[in-house]
Amino acid sequence: MRPRVTTAAVLREFNAPLEIEQVALPADLPPGAALVRVTRTTLCGTDAHLWQGVLPFVGLPLVLGHEMVGEVVALGQSAERDALGRPIGIGTRVVWSESVCGNCYGCTVLREPVLCADRGYGFRQRADKWPFVIGGLSQYTYLPPGAHRLVVPDDIPDTWAAAAGCAVKTVLRAFTNAGGVRPESTVVIQGAGPLGLVGTAVARAAGAGRVITIGGPANRLAIAKAYGADVTISIEETSDPDERVAVVEELTEARGAELVFDFAGSPSANREGVLMCGQRGKHVVVGLAGPQAMPVPMDVVMGREIQVIGSLNGDVSDLDRSLRFLTAFRHRFDWDAMFGTPVGLGGADRAIRDMASQVAVKAVIDPALDLEEITG
Template sequence: MLPKTTRAAVLVAHGAPLEMTDLPLPEAIEPGAALVRLHCSTLCGTDIEIWSGKMSFPGMLPMVLGHEMVGEIVALGEGTLDALGRPLKTGQRIGWSESTCGHCHGCNILREPVACSSRGYGFLQRADRPPYAISGLSQYAYVTPGAEKLVIPGAVKDTWAAMAGCTAKTVLRAFERAGNLRTGAKVVVQGAGALGIFATAAARLSGAGTVITVGAPESRLAMAKRFGADHTVDIALGSEGIVEAVMAHTDGHGADYIFDFAGAPSIGREAVGMAAQRGRIIVVGTTDHAENPLSLGRVMGKELTFHGSLNGDIADYKRALDFFVDFGSRMPWDDLFSAPVGLSGADAAIRAMQAQDIIKAVIDPRLS
């Protein structure tokens, strides 16, 4: 007997406490779809921006937060396959990508899932319309036919697999967009949240010669050191001080690769200032559309290359899972996560992330 409803923590107003409620589940599972009992969700910075109202658009509420999640299949629609064309089975532990339509310009002409014009993020699904529950802060999630599904390798923990669904795949896609790191390169990571710390680790594991993490607070910079940073720079120094510190740590030459995982208004100017000749600047964390002037003369004079990198697709997700299989013992990944709480603790976990008291909140809907 399939469950008819799922308990969920619903955001009804930005900054307001989450409301515990029961949401309907489909009476029948569509071909290509799956119903999953969630094992855990890890909260992303985007979840916090949506909760606070920093990221908002008309008609998005009410909604269920959470787009990094992993769970166990409890029911399948006819012919439901994984991303590699293999039949799925109940009881398997899976993760999945945001749904894509498969027939728009982005999907079929660009062959780029992140450019899908109908990309189905959880935060585009209202909690008062079918299929209601496709996100993480829920006991069950309905995985739509257009979402590509992957069986999670046994060596990958639930928390790692959940984080692979956004944080890890976003970072690895950005590294690929940069052309992959040159061995011995000097790398700056702007931002010391989960993305920045994971990027710090990835840079170290990829053979970077010098890794510098820029951010705050001090506790997160200390964590960045544990994940491979040779140097850290506190944003309290201000833009000029940050650039001066990076130049000092790179013998005055600047950084070969600069990854924006912070999104502050000063990020672009600082990146241009600290970039080495022919350096590459990869913009990942800047999501607003504000005009932040850059010195194009310095961009030209240094022959800089800019890359934008948007989230990630199912290929990036697969690479992220493989990354944890290969490098699971190389970094203290578990230190990124808070102690798991149930749905009733999700609101407090969000507020703790907002206050930067924790890096990565973990919600286990199986807990009380």
């Protein structure tokens, strides 16, 4: 029988505890839609930022979580195939991208779904308005018609598949937008969160000659070293942005880096990133620096002919590549090192707080773990 309600961890007030509630699910599924039982959700920095109210225009109440994997429990008409044409049925394990309209300039003329004018980001969905839940901190979630889905191969663990839905696909798209890595080049990774750690691994796998990862705290930098960073720069030990620029300058014999990726989104990241670039270098902006961002020295951009490239999330093609990337390098990189021990929905509030304080690298939620205790 199709579920009509779901147990979910609901954000009703910024910086306040998540509340375990029963939330409605759509009574009817339009063509192309599906309902999914969430088997694993991984949290990222954006979830913590949303919880903190960094995006105050977000409407509450809200079910957080945008990296998830699950098993199909109900299908609307014409929803029986994934983006690669593979069959989907009840019980099929799937991941999916944010929904897109398919009709706007970004979707049709540019053919870039990430630039869709009506992209279905999770923070746009209030939990008190139809379809109520598209987030992952829930027993069940709604998969919109325009969300391209992929069947998950049997040999990919739930946690990896969930993380592919944002952290991994965002990084792979950024490297694609940068034009790839030139062999033996120097790549600087700003940030040692999940994106920065995956970025470190991608840079190493792509043949970079030197990988420099900047961030903290120490446990994250240790994973960066294991993922291939030749040098790590602690923002706790080297707290002055100009000193960090000087370290990169010294490491590159004053030539600067060929590629600098901002996976940090800190106020000084873009200024630092440009200054770390060598002549004809590229600075790829993925993080959101916010209203306190330091000015970028445009004279340096011009004088060194630096390219500043924006990169936004990823689409279903990046998601497909993410699943294949995680599988291809499973014996080279210990992906599980990023993930915490799974907790149930009752532990979701603590998990969000641990992400906000950087105690956790990547918190993991299994909605089924404490479901009987919660619903009692």
